[in-house]
Amino acid sequence: MPKPDTRPRICDYEGSNYRTEFWEGRGRDYEDQVERLTLRKLLPPRGKRLMEVGAGFGRLTSEYHNYEQVVLVDYSLSQLRYAQEQLGTSDRFVYVAADAYHLPFRAGVFDGATIIRVIHHIADVKAALGEVRRVLAPGGTLILEYANKRHIKAMLRYARKQQTWSPYTLEPVEFVELNFDFHPRYMRQRLNEAGFTLQHSIPVSFFRLDALKQRVDASLLARLDDLLQRTGLHYTPSVFTQSIAAGVSPNQLDTGSLFVSPLTGAELSREGDVLVCQQTGQRWAIRDGIYDFKAPLDE
């Protein structure tokens, strides 16, 4: 009998037109601006090595200009290829195709990490946050954005009996396959459990209403959002958090080599455009400058 597939489900953006179908010219300038503004409030302004998990086509990379190295991780090679076309090939940008549950990095090699518009696709939050914690150095900063189930529209729909699920209960709601909304308290618990200390939590996108966005300038809405964020009213569709990785020796960043096998954690050696696991001999391809850890070669 074949073994059951126990790997977590992944929301695959391979070949999708996320950039042109969701962002460019799609009436989301306000969301883009307010997310950048919030990210600037929370992300330490400079650092050594930052990882963005689910970086997509690299929309937010311009916000990381004071980091010496930026590692873009995404499950989709096509998203990474577009990012690489825009940002170029240099030592400063590293492109890694991998899934968030099996990061191919040595422990403690990052002092910063961001996860924005991604955790809503993650079925096993505990496992993914555990991986992110492992690769962050103690004292490192995680900026996590999540979709909030206790937002005002969901509360109104629930009150009018137009929605069956309760926005007040802790468990995540999967409203479409691999699209989850989370309760703020649930996310705080998962962060703590993974070894993070939550420092700040900011409600974001108070004005995500088409009628308003069509009439009011995006930068004005973003500035008003900035004011409302200070109320701390967590009834918005999106929440940004800043957490610090716990640990006994703060800021002991491992600046040595980056990669290990995502399956065994063993050292890798490079042979041309292939990385070879020193323990198992499994091999991973480097395709035109993108490290492809989605599956070993020959699998």
Ligand SMILES: C[S@@+](CC[C@H](N)C(=O)[O-])C[C@H]1O[C@@H](n2cnc3c(N)ncnc32)[C@H](O)[C@@H]1O
């Ligand atoms: C909605 S996009 C967000 C992209 C970017 N963070 C942004 O805000 O523009 C979600 C991205 O997460 C990636 N993704 C989803 N599940 C993933 C997983 N398990 N591991 C790695 N990447 C994943 C998708 O391929 C996609 O590019």
